[in-house]
Amino acid sequence: MSEAQVFDPQGFWSWFKRSGGWYDETLLGLKSYAGMGYGAVALKDVPEDAPLFHIPDTLILSPFNSDLKTKLSGEEWGALDRGWCRLILTMMYETQLGEQSRWSGYLSNMPTEFDTPMLWNEEERQALAGTDIQDRIGKEDADKEYETYLLPVIKAHPELFPPSSAHSTLAAFHLQGSRVLSRSFTVPLFRFDPSSKNQENDDNGDGSDISDIDDDEGEQVAVMIPFADMLNAAFERDNAHLYGSSRWEKGFTMKSTKAISKGDQIYNTYASPPNAELLRKYGHVDVLPLPTDSLDLLTKEEIGGWPYGNAGDEVLLDGKLVVEAVAEVLGSGPSTSAGADDKWRKSVEKRVDWWLDEGLEDSFPLSLSPELDDELIQFIRLLAYDAEWMRCKKKGKLPTSMMDARVAAVVLKSVEMRKSGYKGSIQTTGPNTTPTELRKTYAAVVRLGEKRILNAVSRLVEELSSNHNASKKRKAEGEDEGKGKGKGQGQ
Numbered sequence: 001m002s003e004a005q006v007f008d009p010q011g012f013w014s015w016f017k018r019s020g021g022w023y024d025e026t027l028l029g030l031k032s033y034a035g036m037g038y039g040a041v042a043l044k045d046v047p048e049d050a051p052l053f054h055i056p057d058t059l060i061l062s063p064f065n066s067d068l069k070t071k072l073s074g075e076e077w078g079a080l081d082r083g084w085c086r087l088i089l090t091m092m093y094e095t096q097l098g099e100q101s102r103w104s105g106y107l108s109n110m111p112t113e114f115d116t117p118m119l120w121n122e123e124e125r126q127a128l129a130g131t132d133i134q135d136r137i138g139k140e141d142a143d144k145e146y147e148t149y150l151l152p153v154i155k156a157h158p159e160l161f162p163p164s165s166a167h168s169t170l171a172a173f174h175l176q177g178s179r180v181l182s183r184s185f186t187v188p189l190f191r192f193d194p195s196s197k198n199q200e201n202d203d204n205g206d207g208s209d210i211s212d213i214d215d216d217e218g219e220q221v222a223v224m225i226p227f228a229d230m231l232n233a234a235f236e237r238d239n240a241h242l243y244g245s246s247r248w249e250k251g252f253t254m255k256s257t258k259a260i261s262k263g264d265q266i267y268n269t270y271a272s273p274p275n276a277e278l279l280r281k282y283g284h285v286d287v288l289p290l291p292t293d294s295l296d297l298l299t300k301e302e303i304g305g306w307p308y309g310n311a312g313d314e315v316l317l318d319g320k321l322v323v324e325a326v327a328e329v330l331g332s333g334p335s336t337s338a339g340a341d342d343k344w345r346k347s348v349e350k351r352v353d354w355w356l357d358e359g360l361e362d363s364f365p366l367s368l369s370p371e372l373d374d375e376l377i378q379f380i381r382l383l384a385y386d387a388e389w390m391r392c393k394k395k396g397k398l399p400t401s402m403m404d405a406r407v408a409a410v411v412l413k414s415v416e417m418r419k420s421g422y423k424g425s426i427q428t429t430g431p432n433t434t435p436t437e438l439r440k441t442y443a444a445v446v447r448l449g450e451k452r453i454l455n456a457v458s459r460l461v462e463e464l465s466s467n468h469n470a471s472k473k474r475k476a477e478g479e480d481e482g483k484g485k486g487k488g489q490g491q
């Protein structure tokens with residue numbers, strides 16, 4: 001993490017307490033961790049299920065709590081009801097208020113620089129070519145959102161957003177957007193807007209006053225929860241969790257989910273995403289010792305003396321790429337006559353529509369696993385076998401998930417096509433050989449994790465396909481023998 005640290009723990013604590021927040025100062029403190037920014041530390045042994053801190057709803061920074069909406073017309077406020085527009089504009093407004101803002105002690109302690117790819121320059125982004133992040137950075141869409149929805153309101157209200165202010169520029173929009181991306185929590189809307197429904201979900205029904213904020217049904221909304229966003233996360237290291245409470249003072253309580261030893265870091269969970277997603281949202285990657293079962297699936301060359309990474313890594317194979325791989329394997333694609341290709345593509349379109357109508361995804365996760373995603377095999381069979389497609393249409397059933405030579409060829413082709421998008425080979429782009437710059441190293445870690453998976457999947461598919469061939473051969477031989485015996489008995 002190379003976030004500019006403006007964090008002042010004492011200032012933050014006193015603002016938090018003054019504003020109605022509570023924390024157990026005997027149990028936790030905040031300290032700087034190398035490469036992570038600030039994080040929470042256990043000051044003594046913490047038992048499981050101990051309340052660590054509590055944030056009342058009134059302290060949550062959201063469009064519902066700020067009075068910005070009372071200063072805009074209903075029409076203006078309505079036009080901002082998309083994505084994070086309202087939340088970001090609220091953060092700009094509250095930052096502009098400075099000391100006058102109820103959240104001044106929070107906003108002044110937030111990072112001002114991020115390593116999320118949204119803020120990388122073109123050359124830095126080139127290092128992500130071919131990875132899962134490449135098409136998901138969304139910088140152009142974000143720029144457009146600012147210009148189309150925020151800028152007209154900003155320009156119409158110089159009394160709220162002075163033209164000379166640095167807090168309502170495009171750069172400020174990206175800064176607040178990066179804060180939302182890496183620090184917001186998604187909570188049920190009804191907590192702030194009772195008209196939106198679902199009060200009974202606020203009560204667990206089991207007599208407790210705590211519910212899991214992720215469990216609630218109904219519309220969800222992104223908000224900033226001070227202090228809760230001071231916890232770092234790492235793959236499967238979480239030992240605390242944020243719960244919504246309702247019966248006593250309405251708000252959110254961070255509690256330990258297991259015993260934590262004195263001196264250990266207190267981690268929340270970011271849901272253990274793969275490194276590509278971690279980098280896109282949070283601007284860092286997990287570099288932890290890989291478990292033996294992951295390492296067992298890699299060759300010595302792929303490990304390259306660097307047995308680290310993110311055990312939750314994955315590569316998403318896009319359905320469109322799989323279609324092109326099927327076309328190549330069947331010889332049905334653009335290399336055939338235009339007429340034949342058109343006919344084939346129309347049929348494929350119908351098959352993909354049917355798949356999506358069944359509520360299935362057309363993107364397939366590959367991971368370091370001894371098994372291949374069944375849905376990928378079923379999708380390939382749907383495209384590559386007319387008989388499977390006929391059966392699907394007639395019986396409304398999904399194709400089988402049986403590996404065979406054709407399916408294997410399509411997976412191998414998809415992997416090959418996917419790999420061709422990266423710049424550089426696995427040996428030359430491994431983090432052990434890359435320069436010291438942080439962003440380049442992050443990109444190299446993402447590429448390495450993805451390439452390891454793609455290589456392991458190729459080996460797995462070759463093995464599954466040869467097992468399938470061997471069992472087919474054994475079956476055929478068995479049948480031949482059986483036939484021979486049958487004849488003998490009949491004679």
Ligand SMILES: C[S@@+](CC[C@H](N)C(=O)[O-])C[C@H]1O[C@@H](n2cnc3c(N)ncnc32)[C@H](O)[C@@H]1O
Nearest residue numbers: 001035036037038182229230231232233282284
């Ligand atoms: C919710 S904030 C946590 C508090 C933050 N460390 C701070 O100083 O304000 C999330 C940010 O913390 C950093 N972070 C969290 N976990 C990390 C980890 N395991 N390794 C490196 N940085 C991490 C990332 O910059 C991420 O965007």
